[in-house]
Amino acid sequence: MKLQNIKIVMVGTTHPGNIGAAARAMNNMCLSHLTLVDPQCPIGETAYARASGANAILDNRETCSELVPAIADCSLVIATSARRRSLPWPELSPAELADKLVSMDDSSRVALVFGREHSGLLNEEIQLCNQMVCIPTNPEFSSLNLASAIQVLCYEIFSRQNDTPPTGKQPDAHDLPAPSSEVEGYFEHLEKVLLSIGYLDQEQPGMIMQRLRRLYLRSELTRNEINILRGMLTAIEKVKH
């Protein structure tokens, strides 16, 4: 895949220095697309000083108030996290992530999502992601600086990209992972139908939907598969009426 199709998404960042340092780290590793979701600080002198010349990345940043629109065009959304979750999400090492990206199609768009300095990503944010990447660290001192985590992942991706020759064949677009917006459209449809047939409890749709999300996000649904799955939902709705 193309490095310029990978976006770094920083959610709720509070220190402008981390945003500047992230821009520098990205530029060092040939990434250029920075998206800030609900930033909690101004992007001014401090950020530009730490960017150390990577000004274009800061100038061209995209800003969103929420994660959903930030990743809408991405067919692979990767959450980064140090914390272990009660409901485990499929987890990659940085090297496995880099291998995965190398093998992806040139037109694919990917988001790497980084959470808040102190509290990381919310569970509902993680549940928008296909997979999670976890940087191995000292279990006694595991909290990486935010920009350092971005540096490590960008480095892994760049260095892997760099030692792999590009391959040729392009699969049909409908057999590639669908963008997040289409996958979310499927989840909405699925929840509606499962409520209507009484499989989900109106009061408590949560845990079952979480597990279904995890299953389908892990699978990286293609457009063709979403069409089939939504066709099934429509057939169920017809039987019901």
Next chain:
Amino acid sequence: MKLQNIKIVMVGTTHPGNIGAAARAMNNMCLSHLTLVDPQCPIGETAYARASGANAILDNRETCSELVPAIADCSLVIATSARRRSLPWPELSPAELADKLVSMDDSSRVALVFGREHSGLLNEEIQLCNQMVCIPTNPEFSSLNLASAIQVLCYEIFSRQNDTPPTGKQPDAHDLPAPSSEVEGYFEHLEKVLLSIGYLDQEQPGMIMQRLRRLYLRSELTRNEINILRGMLTAIEKVKH
């Protein structure tokens, strides 16, 4: 080799924040031995703030006025550099360095030597080193932040060292991929229900079922997921009758 036998040597550093950030990066990756050669800044509040709790590494740092005594006990001394030299030094990638260290003896002592923020290492300093490691970067914007370079190398070394399979918590059997017989049981149930609601053509169930098989087989369904998916099928059958 032992991670505690690797020392990080920072030569002529001018920004205390970089020293603090280096201590944090080291601690994240289980390295603890920091040596400052001729530091050009005080190690005070700024350094400790950026160390973010890795105080012991700063407290126990060693300080030398020159590189020679700092590396005297080391059997392998590695210079780090972004700049290409007129006199090429034997050069390793970070991954090659990590491989090399993994295979070394437990009693070996190693120094990784990092130069000044703006001018790197002097030629006479490089000539004290056995080899050079070079972090691959964007040729148009190659200057890594000093602490970021330390982060990347410590990460490579730690993660290579760490590659031995993790021990400890086993996931619940119901969260492991289910045996084929159970997955096939699900496919039979799915086909039956899709035929009954008229989504599959009695004559031609093939292509759609093939695609659904591919999707779910790729996902390596767990027992819990099969229970949820079959629960949905049962709910559809109830609506139908």
